[in-house]
Amino acid sequence: DAGITQSPRHKVTETGTPVTLRCHQTENHRYMYWYRQDPGHGLRLIHYSYGVKDTDKGEVSDGYSVSRSKTEDFLLTLESATSSQTSVYFCAIRGWDGGNEQFFGPGTRLTVL
Amino acid sequence: DAKTTQPNSMESNEEEPVHLPCNHSTISGTDYIHWYRQLPSQGPEYVIHGLTSNVNNRMASLAIAEDRKSSTLILHRATLRDAAVYYCILSREPGGADGLTFGKGTHLIIQP
Numbered sequence: 718d719a720g721i722t723q724s725p726r727h728k729v730t731e732t733g734t735p736v737t738l739r740c741h742q743t744e745n746h747r748y749m750y751w752y753r754q755d756p757g758h759g760l761r762l763i764h765y766s767y768g769v770k771d772t773d774k775g776e777v778s779d780g781y782s783v784s785r786s787k788t789e790d791f792l793l794t795l796e797s798a799t800s801s802q803t804s805v806y807f808c809a810i811r812g813w814d815g816g817n818e819q820f821f822g823p824g825t826r827l828t829v830l
Numbered sequence: 831d832a833k834t835t836q837p838n839s840m841e842s843n844e845e846e847p848v849h850l851p852c853n854h855s856t857i858s859g860t861d862y863i864h865w866y867r868q869l870p871s872q873g874p875e876y877v878i879h880g881l882t883s884n885v886n887n888r889m890a891s892l893a894i895a896e897d898r899k900s901s902t903l904i905l906h907r908a909t910l911r912d913a914a915v916y917y918c919i920l921s922r923e924p925g926g927a928d929g930l931t932f933g934k935g936t937h938l939i940i941q942p
Contacts, residue, residue: 750929759917759932760874767927775929807873817862817925821873 720744721822723808729828736795738825740808742788748811749791750819751775751783753804760807766791798829834918839937842908850903850936852918857898862921864930865892865903867914874917874932877903879924913940 720743730736740749747768752760752775762775764783772783780802784792795802808822835853842848854863865877878885878892880901885892891904905912917935919926 748925748927752929752932757934759915759934760930761932762929765929773928776931809873811925811927817864817879818876819866819874819926819930821875824873 721808721810721820723806723822723825725825726823727826729830730798731830732799733797736798736827736829738793738806738808738827740791740793740822742791742810744810745788746810746813747788749785750809750811751781751791751793752807752809753777753802754807754824755804763793763806798827800829803827803829834920834933836916836918836933836936838934839939841939841941843941844910845907848905848908848912848938850905850916850918850938851900852902853900854918854920855899857920858922859898860922862924862926863892863894863898863901864919864921864926865890866917866919866930866932867912868917868935869911869914877916908938908940910940910942913938 722741724739750765751763754760761777763781766772766785782794806825809819812818864879866874867877868874878890880892880894893902915935915937917932919930
């Protein structure tokens with residue numbers, strides 16, 4: 718499973734509250750990713766990181782920020798959650814530099830009321 | 831990014847081969863072709879990838895057309911555990927270094 722954990726696994730929150738999701742990996746991989754998946758759709762890239770303090774935006778980055786202060790943790794923050802951010806969030810790592818696979822975490826189901 | 835087109839769903843019988851098609855007519859010469867699958871309530875799982883030549887691994891085979899405008903994922907002997915959504919994805923970088931673009935994929939149904 719490439720040593721990826723996500724926390725929390727489930728969260729219910731209210732509109733306007735801040736939310737932080739954590740992705741943790743144990744294998745020192747440089748590349749980490751956050752995706753969201755909505756019903757009936759494939760995954761969409763929110764942000765990704767290619768090293769400590771090195772991040773870039775993905776396709777659907779509005780309303781989200783990320784931080785990576787150490788290799789093993791990649792945090793996704795919703796500064797002020799909205800109902801449109803209700804989704805399943807997946808973290809992924811790229812197996813190794815130049816590798817051809819991404820490995821995905823188990824996902825976090827977030828509901829914004 | 832170049833787009834891919836896949837059938838919404840396909841059905842097959844257990845223990846028979848399955849051929850999942852993907853059209854990518856606007857593929858560039860350096861785009862990699864990746865296949866991932868997603869089982870119910872799980873994150874996606876890498877299946878196989880290729881650039882120009884056909885590829886085989888323990889899970890599947892990937893047949894790439896000579897003009898690279900289409901590819902086919904082949905499951906040689908489907909089991910019930912292969913029921914999943916299969917995504918065909920193009921990326922400029924190996925492993926989708928700058929992220930992967932998932933479409934809606936093909937929902938594969940396996941009949942016992």
